[in-house]
Amino acid sequence: MAGLQPFNVAVISFVLLLICANLVSCNNGRRVGDPLEAELSGFSVPLEHSFELDDVAKFQSRGSLLLKTGREPSVSLTQNQLSEDDRSKLKEVAAVDGLYRIRVPRVFLQADRQTEWQMDGYLTAFVRACAMVESHLSDVITLHTDVSGYLIGVSIVTLPGACRGAEVEDEVDLEVFNTTLSIMAPVNAPGPETALFLERMEQESEKKGKNPQEQKSFFAKYWMYIVPLVLFLMMSGAQDQSGGGAGGGAANGGGR
């Protein structure tokens, strides 16, 4: 038998899942990505955000996403700082429990030319503005693609995610985004694991083959248990017959 498993299966597959998603470190506004590389195999699309007191979306540029196309798409982000006005507005919106929305245009990541990757429409997501404020602009943005490389959804969460009503006093905390960005492709769902199962069966039968003691027949091994059991059953069967019990009747019927 196999030894004790140090990890459990759940954790392992979770780790696998994390590997699937390409985690990308993020720029926070001051550093600019290598422009040459971007031109070679990628393109940039705007990341826009909106936070308004009346909750009518008015999207403004927050930064730009640098998407690298290819078999393993990756993404990096350059984003601006929040201006003085925006900071105060964000705090006001947070105070009335407004929403902080982001949007990215729908794009196709496998295309070579600009005309091909553009599609009409945007993908939008939101968090509560207060969560944005209280987390000091630390958010996690995930872009989801489908099998063929179309961007299908965007999601944003803040860390921590809760709104506890904590005051953010230092204005500096609301200046720079601290964004973790990743792009996720669908996971391949597993099919039935027949090969492994068969292998295991073979191993087991081999093991049995090696051990001659196990090859003894069932009766040879357990005759000392079976005989008393049979005797007991016969006795009880006889009793049942006299009692006319339904179970006994059926047993006798089957026995014949």
Place this chain on the structure above:
Amino acid sequence: MAKLILLLLKLCILFFVVHAVFEDQVGKFDWRQQYVGKVRFSHFDTQLQSSKKVLVATESNVFAALNSRTGELFWRHVDKTGPEGNIDALLHHAQDAVLVVGNGRMLRSWDINVGGLNWEMLLDTGSFRSACLVGQQGTVKHVAVLKKTVISVHYLSNGHQKWVENLPEGETVDYQTVYSGGNGQVFVLGIVPHSHITIVVYSMEDGEIIKQVSVEAPWLSNIPASCAVVGQGMLMCVDSTTMSLNTLDLHQQLQMTQIPLQSLGLEVDPDFHPSLVSHQPNPAQKPLSEFFLQLGPERYLLLQLNNGQIVTLRDFKPALLASFATTGEKTVAAVMSPKNKTACSINLYSADTGRRLLDTTLIFTVDPNGGKPERLHVQAFLKKDDSVGYRVMVQTEDHALTFIQQPGRVMWTREEALSDVVTMEMVDLPLTGTQAELEGEFGKKADGLLSMVLKRLSSQLIMLQAWIAHLWKLFYEARKPRSQVKNEVSIENLSRDEFNLQKMMVMVTSSGKLFGIDSKTGGILWKHYLNNVPKNAAFKLMVQRTTAHFPHPPQCTLLIKDRDTGLATLHVFNPMFGRKSQVTPPALPQPILQSLLLPLMDQDYAKVLLLVDDQYKVSAFPSTKNVLQQLQETASSIFFFLVDSSQGRLSGYRLRTDLSTEQVWEVVVPTEVQKIVSVKGKRPNEHVHSQGRVMGDRSVLYKYLNPNLLAVVTESTDVHQERSFIGILLIDGVTGRIIHEAVQRKARGPVHVVHSENWVVYEYWSTKSRRNEFSVIELYEGMELYNSTVFSSLDRPHAPQVLQQSYIFPSSISTMEATLTEKGITSRHLLIGLPSGGILSLPKMFLDPRRPEIISEQSREENLIPYAPELIIRTEWFINYNQTVGRVRGIHTAPSGLESTCLVVAYGLDIYQTRVYPSKQFDVLKDDYDYMLISSVLFALFFATMISKRLAEVKLLNRAWR
């Protein structure tokens, strides 16, 4: 000896394994009702006077024989669904019934006595037009089948083809009817639109064309709709533009003779297309020369063709339906005419004179909760004094069949609408009948202390009275033998039982008829037909108020939406009695996109229903001030989603305080790659007892229990078996966050999904391995819970762990549902409806992605079953033993008052109700529990302790003396 031991061992195993239904439990907790569907063709078996068979062929592709005395099924044959099994024609002669199936693909002959198949013939391709029996010299031996370009004649005895001929000028002529008058000739009638009729006469013997003629008839477009063959081979057509009858002698075929209806003194209702009904009692003989002409929705005429002259025998006005029937040599005409609002009278007339037969009036009471009569099927028979007696089977708009005997006794009614149940709910019964009487007392507002006390006392008195009456009844019934005690359930004595096992099943059928069925017996307690339901309506049934809020009656709301226009109507009713509620539902002028039932309640405890129209405006029902105020307060936490599968768009909206909405998220799945086929949320009444699973090392793995999670299933547009796939998206319905995205490659639909607790189970067809496979996804938060008190989609930053495993399933499936219990303690089973008619109860334990491939000490500790790629169907898992459920389309589960018990209703062509106990009946004593034994043991122990106590005292005393 060894063999004997083996046998005994086998017996032992048998004893231990069997835990399905015992023989004496059959039908105790379950019932099945079999249906056939909306009747398309029907024939009475007229071989013998005493024959009790009615043959019916239905639009659900079912061919069956009903017992005309009881309405029960003698036998039933269920064909394939869809056009493949569509029954095109039913011809009946003596003890053979010939069916043309699947647009003329199959010709089948059935023995109607036993329902066995005589023979079956595969016909050539070609769309079916018409079929008829062909007689010669008084005997019927052949059947002719007309297709678009070919006519074939088959022997009735074995189905072999006698001859087959291509029709002349098949490209230009549209052949529509075949007719034989029993003289060895087969007439095929076709038309060239706006030009002429073509008549081809074949010889019965060898299929040679005897004659082929064209006759001018530019006005004729559809022969079966406007023509009939009458008398000595006269084709009678009615022309609605010139308002005239046109006759054509098929044997001479000179030209059509036009007889204007005005010359007969007749007038046609404007905008009505007149039609003809003729009757051919025996295919080997000519049809009758009498026929019906329908001139208006309520007017029939019995006409006679006499030497080329048309004679009016009788004018029936008003008349709803008319039909001919033959017994022996006599043919009669039955005419149904409206009597008053609630009843119709049917009378019998002699077909050749039009004289009314004496004592033949039959009263048909029109059910106010049913539809209008649609068709009349008459069974005539000769009485002992040689006069004609009859029974009728009336088919109404709501697909019901009512069989009536003179003078109006309803022998049976079959509610065939129940063969197509669309959606259903199970509603708790009210507590007791006496409490219903007290409704008035609690309903009124308080008006003083003394009067309140008096009212309370009086109500208590009523309850006491009812209790004594109940006791008396119990005592009285206890003396009677058990078989005589009848437990008739009627609307009046509906009350909840001890464990809430009996419920009201509210079923909505596609015909627009609603039913209230007692779940214990299957008896129909109420029915209600909605007249103005569009043909392609989508239904959604919601329970707005349960029976728990006592003085207020329970309330269900049915949303009926036209699939094309999106326009919807609401029908509000009381699920206990089926009566339309006093509450007037709001008029919905705009197409409705989405409806959602909120947990909010108004002051009358009715849950609030929100309807979103295509302008994204929200209307509430009920929309009282109280509700609007509550909505304003909670608006910012009310989110909803819309799915537009044609554009692959999923979008989330938030409610604003002014009941407008704002879009908050959007996910777009490009339709070029994949299309959304289903979106499944969780059931709102589901409870999860345990937050986590205890692992082998005593740590806890917490479940990710997101009530807003949606499972979105997509199918690839590319159907090539190497490239096709299905996609599973788990999306949070509030934030639009994609929690998990998986792709099952080389897979194809149809996909069946069940989404519950923290898992999603789906079934698909694997194109690579050519088999059905199950896959299960489970979501876990991890070893610690983020926020154990409340779940909020807005505050769950960490993505859950996702586990997935797949299995092979040895059968395709029709539908799937999970069991549901009161508190969610009982383990879950999946109820799987198989195409074979079985309903399989598969423990969820087998679909667990944590099933280990290699067994370890910890997995053993957790009771995990080692992984095996194949799920095995064990016969004892079938919860419906031999009660096959035809064409299961849906399974509805509902919790009962007992935690161990889940009520199950499977519906499709049949309806089957039963109970399942996924974790066995841990909270119920068995039927054969030995109360005597346990009480005697208890008493014995009690006395033993008393005696030993006494003895011990004596002993102590003695010791003290020593």
